[in-house]
Structures are given as C-alpha cells and as structure tokens.
Amino acid sequence: MILNIDFIDETNEVTKEQMNIIEQLLNYAAEIEHVPSGAEVGISFVDNERIRIINRDYRGKDQPTDVISFALEEKGEGEVEIVDADIPPLLGDIIISIPKAKEQAKEYGHSFMRELGFLAVHGFLHLLGYDHKTEEEEKIMFSKQKDILERYGLTR
Known part of the structure; x- marks a missing residue:
C-alpha cells in the first residue's frame, strides 16, 4: 500500500468493507498519480x-456539500517548504457527507459505494493539487476521476 489512510466515521454508517474498497481505490489512484509511498x-x-459548519467556516458557504478537502502540502504565502526525504508527505484530509452521498447515489441512479468512491477520488485529486475552477481545469480533473473509477472497476 502506498497510502496510510486514517478513517474516522462520525456517522457509524460506513462499513469496514466500504472503507477497505475506498482504501484500495485511493491506493490505485495514488499509484496512477505517482504519489510517494507512505x-x-x-x-x-x-x-x-457537520459538513455545513465546515463549509460555512472555511468556504463561506452556509450549506451542506458532498465533499471538502484540506490539502496540507500546499504552501501558503510566505510559508517555507520543509524538505526531508525521511518524512512521508501529509497530503491532507477529505471530509465526506454520508447523507449527501446517499442522496446523490439515488439521484444519479448508481450505488452508494460508487458515489462514495467518486467523492473519495474527487477529494483525493484536490489533495494532489487538481481543481475545477476553470473549464480547462475541470476537463482535466473530471477526466482523471472518470478514468480512475473506470479502470478500478467502480462504474455507474
């Protein structure tokens, strides 16, 4: 495994099997994206x-959303990059709303697991620096998401 993933399920609604699939999927994505081991x-x-409060406090949007990512490897203005080959990169945190994932799975006509996988990959790509603020960025990021999910076998 490339990634060390720490899961926290505040909802007690995600099974161990579902977490294992997410772990395998993100490790697959990490391999494709050449993420360093560890x-x-x-x-x-x-x-x-909970996600509404996070969305309000960090993005200024007082409404629930499906996924939010906080990249830890991004340097802010004036921050100094610390480079040490022995320290594994701390990519960041992905926060997923389980009610939103269930709602969207139903809305899009696919499984909860597929939606959970989609949201995890979406958040993971944000941690790696991908974004969708412009049409070009969106095309690149969404194409990567689709490719990773399809190649892994988690399709609609």
Whole structure:
C-alpha cells in the first residue's frame, strides 16, 4: 500500500468493507498519480450538519456539500517548504457527507459505494493539487476521476 489512510466515521454508517474498497481505490489512484509511498491521508465521514459548519467556516458557504478537502502540502504565502526525504508527505484530509452521498447515489441512479468512491477520488485529486475552477481545469480533473473509477472497476 502506498497510502496510510486514517478513517474516522462520525456517522457509524460506513462499513469496514466500504472503507477497505475506498482504501484500495485511493491506493490505485495514488499509484496512477505517482504519489510517494507512505503518504498520509485522513478521511472523515460526517453528517450534513457537520459538513455545513465546515463549509460555512472555511468556504463561506452556509450549506451542506458532498465533499471538502484540506490539502496540507500546499504552501501558503510566505510559508517555507520543509524538505526531508525521511518524512512521508501529509497530503491532507477529505471530509465526506454520508447523507449527501446517499442522496446523490439515488439521484444519479448508481450505488452508494460508487458515489462514495467518486467523492473519495474527487477529494483525493484536490489533495494532489487538481481543481475545477476553470473549464480547462475541470476537463482535466473530471477526466482523471472518470478514468480512475473506470479502470478500478467502480462504474455507474
């Protein structure tokens, strides 16, 4: 395994099997994206109220969302990069709303597991620096998401 993933399920609704699939999927994505071995990621499964508060406090949007990522490897203005070959990269945290994932799975007509996988990959790509603020960025990121999910076998 490339990634060290720390799961926190505040909802008690995600099974060990589902977490294992997410872990395998993100390790597959990490391999494709050439992520260094030992990289660390946190994944939290939360309810809509919790993600609404996070979305409000960090993005200024007072509403629940499906997934939020906090990249730890991004340098802020004036920050100094610390480079040490012995320290595994701390990629960041992915926070997924389980009620939103269930709602969207139903809306899009696919399984909860597929939606959970999609949201995890989406959040993971954000941790790696991908974004979708412009049309070009969106095309690149969404193409990568689709490719990873299809190649892994988690299709609609």
